[in-house]
Amino acid sequence: MAHPSLEDLVQKFEAARKAGEHERGCPEQFKLHRELAEECPAFTYNLRYLARLQQVVDQPGRSTEEVLSEVRRLLESAVLGSYRSAPALLELGNFLDTFQHGPPEAMNLYEEGEQQALNTLEDAWLFKIRYWNNEETKESLEKALRLGKLAERLFPEPGTLLWDEMQTTRRYAAQQGLTPPDES
Numbered sequence: 456m457a458h459p460s461l462e463d464l465v466q467k468f469e470a471a472r473k474a475g476e477h478e479r480g481c482p483e484q485f486k487l488h489r490e491l492a493e494e495c496p497a498f499t500y501n502l503r504y505l506a507r508l509q510q511v512v513d514q515p516g517r518s519t520e521e522v523l524s525e526v527r528r529l530l531e532s533a534v535l536g537s538y539r540s541a542p543a544l545l546e547l548g549n550f551l552d553t554f555q556h557g558p559p560e561a562m563n564l565y566e567e568g569e570q571q572a573l574n575t576l577e578d579a580w581l582f583k584i585r586y587w588n589n590e591e592t593k594e595s596l597e598k599a600l601r602l603g604k605l606a607e608r609l610f611p612e613p614g615t616l617l618w619d620e621m622q623t624t625r626r627y628a629a630q631q632g633l634t635p636p637d638e639s
Contacts, residue, residue, distance in 0.1 A: 458495070459495060464501075467487070467491050467494075468500065471488045471501075472484075472504070474487050479508070479512060480511070484508070488508065496532055497536040499532075503529070503530070506530050509525065510550070526550060527551075530546055531547060533547070539571065544568035544571060545565065548562070549561070552565075576609075577617055580606050581620055584621060584624055585623075588620065588623050588624055593631060596624060599624040600625075603624050603625075607621070
């Protein structure tokens with residue numbers, strides 16, 4: 456059986472969400488999300504959505520233990536399938552914290568999720584600063600300098616690509632007369 460295309464997966468996800476448009480968590484919505492989870496267990500956004508849905512919607516005929524066990528399995532699959540992405544880690548940590556009364560594993564997941572999020576933020580700021588440096592206008596360099604100052608406080612470790620790009624910003628800003636040459 457051929458794997459569905461990404462477009463098909465997104466289309467099925469949207470159909471499942473729309474099934475709950477008038478009645479969130481109706482049987483049809485659960486059915487569609489579960490089918491999608493079975494068809495593509497690596498589609499982590501669906502796993503996370505289904506897990507969240509189950510935490511807020513009563514499901515007659517299912518015990519609390521059964522629901523919580525499925526939620527945990529879905530979130531653990533989302534962590535694995537997302538290669539330990541920040542949102543998946545944080546959701547699993549929150550689930551464990553909320554429903555298993557804060558085991559130490561929850562804090563470990565929060566810390567790992569935080570580090571993943573910081574890595575993503577550092578990359579985003581690197582790319583924004585590089586973009587503004589490439590424009591080499593007074594306005595873009597001023598933006599890069601402001602963001603660079605904030606980045607230095609949050610990411611104080613030199614020797615990263617972000618720090619290298621901030622040095623480029625300082626050099627360009629000095630060439631444009633925005634900062635004294637001794638600041639570059």
